[in-house]
Amino acid sequence: MSELRQQCLWEHITARPPHTAALASAVKADVCVIGGGITGLCAAIELLEQGKRVVLLDASEIGTGGSGRNVGLVNAGTWIPPDEVEQTLGSAVGGRLNTVLGGAPAEVFALIERYGIDCQAHNDGTLHMAHNANGVADLKSRCEQWQRRGADVELLTGAQCIDYCGTEKIEAALLDRRAGTINPMAYTRGLGAAVQRLGGQVFQHSPVLGLEQQAGGWLVKTARGEVNADKVLISTGAYTEGDWCNLRGQFFRGYYYQVASKPLDSAAADAVLKHGQGSWDTRLVLSSIRRDDDGRLLLGSMGRVDNKPAWFIRRWADRIQTHYFPQLGKIDWEMHWTGCIDFTPDHLMRLFEPAPGLVSVTGYNGRGNTTGTVVGKALAQFLLHGQAGKLPLPFCADKPVSAAGLRTGVYETGFSLYHAGQVLRVVL
Template sequence: MPQLQKACLWELATPQRPSHTPLVGEHDADVCIIGAGFTGLSAALRLLEDGRSVCIVEAHQVGHGGSGRNVGLVNAGTWVPPDDVEKVLGKAAGDTLNRALGGAPALVFEHIDRYGIDCQDTRTGTLHMAHNAAGLADLRSRVEQWQRRGAKLELLTGRDCADACGTEQASGALLDYRAGTVNPMAYASGLAIAATQRGAQLYGDSPVTGLARTEDGWRVSTARGSVRAGKVIIASNAYTEGEWAEVGKHIFAGYYYQVASTPLSGSAADQVLKGGQGSWDTRTVLSSIRRDAEGRLVLGSLGNAANYPLWFIRRWADRIASHYFPQLGKLDWQCTWTGRIGFTPDHLLRLFEPAPGLVAATGYNGRGVTTGTLVGKSLAEYLLGEDKQALPMPFSNAQPVSARGLRSATYDAGFGLYHAGQCLRVVL
């Protein structure tokens, strides 16, 4: 039996991963971007398209954080239903955000096509599966709200649902035709390759140690060098490190772990998400389910698996797989990994402009592929023209999140207890 190891599947499945040397000495650029994930790389490509010089400074390597450890669902919208987004932000601002993020999957696929990125993408939608009657009612409401806005969604029930999902355990499923899946590390790597080919300076293993205003712009400092730039984008989201940035105080950290099986084949396996969609269920402590390009079953849920022993992770994965797909029999689990999520109390992202020429984004709440791609492009367009109409939502004036460490610890403890209950078959 293969040994379950702590390793990120997307790293193993991305043969062409760029590696970048540390920043050494002084450099100049029109714009310095902190973070080489979806947001920073999308911003860089938009700036380069306009002829601006760009320097990207990454604390580790491309895709190290939430971008490379993502589930890889190319989702439309936010976790919050569109009517609720408008209640929180107001009718006009909420409509703008709903439209922008509703169209964000198309932007991701446009990037993949334009830059020739091989990230094993699928474009057949995603399936949000109802685990009980309340979940089905929620999906009906979401479908109605999005269809009222002209989006292409469908609620599957009965045999249509079972055939699409490959399980009898979902009472219904919201099929969002706008969405899809990617290998997130391959997507991030492809964006980085495209950016450097177009002239971006990209430096890895260079955590930022300071950010200071100068007479003509900003100085971004690292241990061995610095970048002088007229403008700066902070694009590190939940992986912002150090005390130089206030952005991290507006989120609290959450975690999401995943477990991948060995590649599956045969008629039983072929019926699991046979249309290529990624999926997740309506449980408060949700389970995500997808297949990768090699046929692996990839399961995930909220929680920090770095704190779980491997036997616990294997038992949890066995429990979820046997519940949804008993026809698969006993599975061999290959690897497990954890990523960090930037949560906000209202589950909506935050954009900031702390000072002229300095912008930032955070709080993607687990929807980084589409949100990061859209926000990076939007922040770049704002810096190019200083037109707030380029932004998907107004800059935030929210107060920092209180008791951030306690919130994170409380959430993670609750997730751990729930997963223990799943393993003991007390809950599911």
Template sequence: MQTALSERCLWLQTSTEEPFQYPSLGHHEEATVCVVGGGITGLSTALHLAEKGIKTTLLEAGDIPSGGSGRNVGLVNAGLWIPPDDIVAALGAEKGERANTVLGGAPAKVFETIERYGIQCDPTREGTLHLGHNAKGGQELERRRDQLQNRGAPVTLLTGDACEQITGTAKIKAALLDKRAGTLNPCAYTRGLARAAHNLGATLYCQSGVTGIERQGDRWRVLTHNGSVTADKVVIATNAYTEDAWNQVRKHFFIGHYYQLASEPLSGDAADAILPERQGAWDTRTVLSSIRRDKEGRLLLGSLGKGEGKPLSYLSCWADTIQNHYFPALGKVRWDYTWTGKIAFTPDHTLRLFEPAPGILAATGYNGRGVTTGTVVGEGFAHYIASGDDSLLPLPISQPKQIKARPLWRCAYESGFALYHAGQCLRVLI
């Protein structure tokens, strides 16, 4: 039995969708579309192309999943991280409301996909909770509620006893319940997408990192160390895990991180009172945090920042501080798992959908909303490739400007996260 905190991803350990050993590419192959990246976006693209009978080959540098698609919090959230009026301010009225509408319906797309393909990913459809951690946070939730309700979203602002009952803590005075949303095991969801795409005829290769893309007549040749794929179209779905110099996607985001800790399975009255309806929760803190439970009753705490490389004792101290602040009745909790994933951030907190070159599509900048955004972007890419119509995408295909000073953005964010967490451990910030 595990008795001490170790760096392992809970979702990979508890996924009821079994891993499948997809082969590596060791030859040349022809396809109509080559998808680069085996996360949620790439697999959703491959799945929806396969549904249309379009010959698709997907290349993944690691296993499925190996990036953020299997390491995120597992929140099936609607919309983007910023509220809808801010999206309109950033993108303009037409594009902003399009993003609000498409991404507002994204959780339904996720749950429809789960049901259609029988994906065993422990989904819940009880909504998510946006927690106001102080009075200013409560005012922010009122602003979001009004904006969302003006667009017909089924959201309710809970306060007083109703808030304490649904969250399990007296420290939160207001919580915005969004009934469109829910939770899942992201590793299992990603594996389920791969299984469905494979069963419909998409060809999936793992351990087949792309080393370059070159023009070959009116087609594209995608190169790996031991093989290649020639295709009419290419979809680059590497998002926050874009590292190679050939990949222009890396110029359109800066990397952030998100770490999580999971406890031992918890039971008893004190544990049962925490998120009793199993909503996933995230808060209004300057450095966002999350709280949720898994199917076996574990408590999961997470926050923006990089956990990898930090002492396990430091991470345990942080988790103990947060748990004791919100849920002191639990007493001492044993933390068993910790892991970190990457996030693709953009300065305006909105995504990028673009064509680096004719016949190549790319997406990035999900800003922590990968489960839902990746699912609908994949469907939208497939529809666009098949018909030339980009209306299913949250935004039209464009040519966004590259982000300047990306290393400075990354350093500023990570330094701020680290200082904030240190303040929490010292109980200066709670």
């Protein structure tokens, strides 16, 4: 059995981008984008296509945050069902958000095609898998809600469900044909390459230390340089650090981990998710399941394992795999990694305009691949034309999450206890 190492699979299999130096001088831009994830990169592309000068700053490297470390599901909609979205936001605003995010997967795949991004993109749908009767009822409701809105979704049961999922442990699965899967690191780095080809200036290893409003614009400071920009977009998500803005108070941080096997090559492995969908189950502490193009099995769940021993991680992965796919026998797990998610109490994102010419977003709640793509473009359009009514959501007032740090700790403790119960075969 090989050593189980802490490394992100997507980073391991994706070519590194061309080197870009840290900002070490004073530069000017029409828009300074802070954060080199999917949101910031898509915003930069939209601005550059409209002829604007763009400087993009990233505290680390393109893709090393949540944009490049996630499961790679290209999901439609929000975490919560569409009826609940409209109940929370009102029919007009909620209906617009459902429409925008329902069409978001198509925006992702169109962008991939337009810029020739090689990222294992598959527009074959996703599967939301019911693990018990309550899960079946939830999926039936979600299916009806989306079908009422004209979405191409179908509830699979019986032999068809087993055929798609590759397991008899799932009673029903919601197939969303709008959705799909990608290698998220390759998608993010591909967006970064597009920004550079369009003439954008990208500076990595350039964390922002200060943000000051000046006459007619903004001054963005780093350790060795500064950007004088007419406007600024902050898109740092769960990886926001420092006291130069108040964005950290608008969400609480959560974690998500994944474990990847070595490539599997057998008839039994080929039957697992054989139609190409990525999936996740209806457990309160969910498990995500997908394959990559090399045949690896990827399992994931809420919480973190970067602070846990290898034996614990192996036993957790073995427990999930043997429950759903016992026909695979003993799996050789190769690597594991953990990423951060910016959560909000209502599971809905928030858009902010703290001052004229300054916009920000947070609270994707684990739906960043699609949400970041359409929100980045929408915020860029707002900076270009100032039409707030065309945004997916209205800007909201400063809305700090109470006891954000405590929420993070409580959730993580709960996830760790649940996973310990899985390892000890007390719960599943």
